[in-house]
Amino acid sequence: MPSHDVSAMPAPAAQDDPLQRERNHLAASRAALTAMRADAEALDITDVTGNWVNREVLAGELERRIAALADLADLPLFFGRLDYLHEIGAEAGAAPADAAGSRFYIGRRHVHDATGDPMVIDWRAPVSQPFYQASPKKPMDVRLRRRFGSAGGELTAYEDEYLTEADPDAPLASALLTAEIERPRIGPMRDIVATIQPEQDEIVRTDVHTDLCVQGAPGTGKTAVGLHRVAYLLYAHRERLARTGTLVVGPNRSFLRYIEQVLPALGELTVAQSTVDELVAHVPVRGTDRAATASVKGDARMAQVLRRAVRSGIRLPEESCVVVRGSRRWRIPGYELAEIVQELMDRDIRYNAARAALPQRIAHAVLVRMEQSGEAPDDRVQDAVARNPAVKAVVKAAWPQVDPVKTVFRLLSDREFLAECAEGLLTAEEQELLLWARPARSPRGAEWSAADAVLVDEARDLLDRTGSLGHVVLDEAQDLSPMQYRAVGRRCTTGSVTVLGDLAQGTTPWSTPSWAEALGHLGKGGARVEELTQGFRVPxxxxxxxxxxxxxxxxxxxxxxxxxxxxxxxxxxxxxxxxxxxxxxxxxxxxxxxxxxxxxxxxxxxxxxxxxxxxxxxxxxxxxxxxxxxxxxxxxxxxxxxxxxxxxxxxxxxxxxxxxxxxxxxxxxxxxxxxxxxxxxxxxxxxxxxxxxx
Known part of the structure; x- marks a missing residue:
């Protein structure tokens, strides 16, 4: 394909120099972006909201909008151009360049001029997809695809591919694409919007409702694909994900610092980043486990051990409950109280939700007796009965309050309690590995390990449901234990997930043997698994x-x-x-x-x-x-x-x-x-x- 680097050529007249015309468009686009940012900064929202809460929310949104409109001086606003054979309708967001068809400049964000006409189209827009997917065999109505080379934010070269005129069987070889991949990397990880390959683009644009697992060999760009999928989903489903939130989970802080500039460079500033250890930081981690101990603590069987530990204090009532209201006494026999408690246990709802429901169930049994005697109690009476000291005493004895930290502390320091909760699940040798060699007198003085913190997180979720996000990206997932998968899975029970990893790079004793098993622990057994085997980064x-x-x-x-x-x-x-x-x-x-x-x-x-x-x-x-x-x-x-x-x-x-x-x-x-x-x-x-x- 023809490539043009004019850095060493004499400068022709601007009207005859294609690269100069593109530089002029870049300068005009930068001016338009500056005007867009100035318009946003000039907005006065003082009197447009009804209260201070809405005003603060709107001010935050405006501040993020202004930050997203920042011009990155070392990067051009666009990296490619599409010339279509036919005119694209106005609904696509572009005006025709000439009678032949529409023209689009593809960049990291949308830029429009003073009249609202687009000067740069966001790479995530549907009309931009042919930049990544079109080929001589499938031109997608694209006549010309132009790639730009750049240095220091300025255009230095361009390269043209005439897709409708090329030999469909001839391999596409882009010198600029190769140069961009090989460009020396100083500083944090860069985005790859200019070099996304067709198979990567298909993964990036996967629907928000689809759970996805990407098995990627080194150099296939799986991390970049995951980050760009987040950026794409925020573009296509911004309102939904702005409400539910997005999260990127990495293996350590060094890794997160390396990737932290990718999404901001794409204009996305609201994506949270965390490690698994930070997600479950409910106790101060001061100790470390031997590999054998950490493997047992990370085993999926620990979820059932913890469930037994959390519910170990539940007791079926034997004595009756007598509620006194005025001159009347209402008696609920022990067997009926036991049936109520047993029903809540069988429903397997969160511990604290069941505990909150128990006094209401007992109060309802009292109200049934009131109605049978001719009274007409209402909801206020039921609430009052639920707060009756006799009812509270039954709840305290049958379904006591549980502290997740104290429960895990007892499990790891009390041999008899551990044996009771682990019976039939863990061997005696495995139980011995779990017990602290130097048990502390209280949770405050315990030497909690990272694996212990995951157990506390599981116990907390058994008590109260963990909040779910709209989308979670889990990178380097092959090194997680089953219990760590469960911890991440709790954060996306109602949202979707993108799992990234390479089974060949698993380096923990508990590393993932297969993606099917890992996705099951994550609670996403139906996730689609894609494999990237073609490398671009590693020679x-x-x-x-x-x-x-x-x-x-x-x-x-x-x-x-x-x-x-x-x-x-x-x-x-x-x-x-x-x-x-x-x-x-x-x-x-x-x-x-x-x-x-x-x-x-x-x-x-x-x-x-x-x-x-x-x-x-x-x-x-x-x-x-x-x-x-x-x-x-x-x-x-x-x-x-x-x-x-x-x-x-x-x-x-x-x-x-x-x-x-x-x-x-x-x-x-x-x-x-x-x-x-x-x-x-x-x-x-x-x-x-x-x-x-x-």
Whole structure:
């Protein structure tokens, strides 16, 4: 396809220069966006609301609207153009460019001029979809698709594809698309609106009611796809999701800091971000569990153990309840009270909802007797009876109040109580693993672990229903335990979910064996599973090398492929002085543009960091933003998941494997570390390589 880079060409007259005309349209679009923001800032909402509550809500909405209209100086407002064969109706939001058909500039947000005519169309609009989906075999009425190259927010080149004139069987090869994918990445993760591929676009535009699971090999863009799906859903269902809320759940704060700028760059500022640990932060986490203990605490059977623990105090009444009102005494026999309690137990509603219903049920039984005696009590009488001391005494004895923290504390510190609740569910050995080695006297002094906090969250939900959001994105999901899945699933019981992960990258002892099982724990057993196997970020030479590990770590998965054949992107070298080799290679990598990640086993970081410092090389920690002055990040292998760097220097693969409790987990950790590079990977080792890589 014809590509035009005029940076080195003499400047022709503006009317004869297509790129200059596009630059003029960009300048006009920027001016229009500035005017849109000024109009929003000038709005006076002082007298348009009836009360201060509505005024505060409207002011908040206006503030978010103004922020969303910010012009990002380092990015052009549009990255592509569509010329249709025929005119698109006015309802599509565009005016015809000429008699031949309509023209649309595709960008990150909608921009219109003073008369309301669109100058840039949001990439999420239906009319923009052919930019991602059209091909010579399926042109979708598109005559011309133009892609733009840019630098520093200015257009530098354009590339044209004449879809209706091209050979349908000829492969499409876009130099600008490749250049955008390979562009050096300094700073946090960028959006991919200019490079979304057809299979990714189909996932992004999946309906809001559909639960989706994306199994994606390294470099297939699953994280970006999940974030862009959120942006698309907020565009297509803004009113609904603004009311119910959206949430992105990541594996750790370093990962969330890396992705946090993607949605704001797309104009979406209201999406919350959290880790699972932050979602369930009901107790202060000060302790850690052994892998075997954490595995039992994360097992789905713990949900039933906790249910028994929460309901352990319920007792069927035996004594009668006598309610005195004036000169009359109303007696409800013990067997009838027991039937009421048993019915509430059998209905399996939340504990506190049943507890609130119990006095009303007893009061209703009293009112039936009143009516049988000729009285005509109303709702006020029933409420009064429900508050009667005799009724309250029955409720307190039969259905006592429960504190979720105290319940879990007792379960983990009281051997007899645990045995009672876990009978038939957990073995004696598993129960022994759950008991705290150093039990505290009270919950306040306990050394709660992250797995304990998940148990507390489950107990809280057994008492009162957890609030549900409209849509939740769960990234790096393969590392969650069944109980963690349940915790996330509670946040989207009435909404939808996008699950993102790669079974081959599971590195916890309780990592997901299959998506069907994981989705069942999440409460989304009917979710659609999509698989992304074509990589765009990781060069073929690197992904082929890493895929040598798949037979040992995930034999059921097909090896990923890559559209990028970057010959020479992989170097594997053995040396006797590993620290000197690492310092030298880091210095060489810094001579190139882009970010560098030096990944090593966690135990090696201090020694490597000291060597880098002695050589005068500054090293960042994961989550710290790279810049032109500081581009090298020292990454522990345990935190590498989800991160990307232009160049990766990987230290001592065998040490990464040996650091894990078993070889399979270690090889999975190594697989993750090997697939973080976008442009080049250098593997340095002094010890022998793992057998599959030798």
């Amino acid at each position: 073929a030479e690197i992904i082929d090398y890493a895929s040598r590990l798949l037979p040992a770590i995930a034999p059921e998965l097909a090896p990923a492929t890559s559209v990028r054949a970057a010959v020479g992107s992989l170097t594997v070298r053995q040396g006797s002085d590993l620290l000197a080799e690492l310092v030298a290679e880091s210095g060489s990598a810094l001579k190139q543009d882009g970010s560098i990640g030096l990944i090593a086993a966690d135990a090696m970081l201090a020694e490597i960091g000291a060597a880098l410092a002695e050589a005068g090389i500054a090293a960042l920690s994961p989550g710290e933003e790279t810049s032109a002055e500081a581009r090298l990040t020292l990454v522990p292998a345990s935190l590498a998941k989800g991160l990307e760097y232009d160049y990766v220097v990987l230290a001592e693969p065998s040490a990464i494997v040996a650091a894990e409790p078993d070889e399979r987990t270690g090889l999975r950790r190594l697989y993750v570390s090997l697939t973080r590079a976008v442009s080049g990977l250098t593997v340095l080792h002094a010890r022998p390589l793992p057998a599959l890589l030798a």
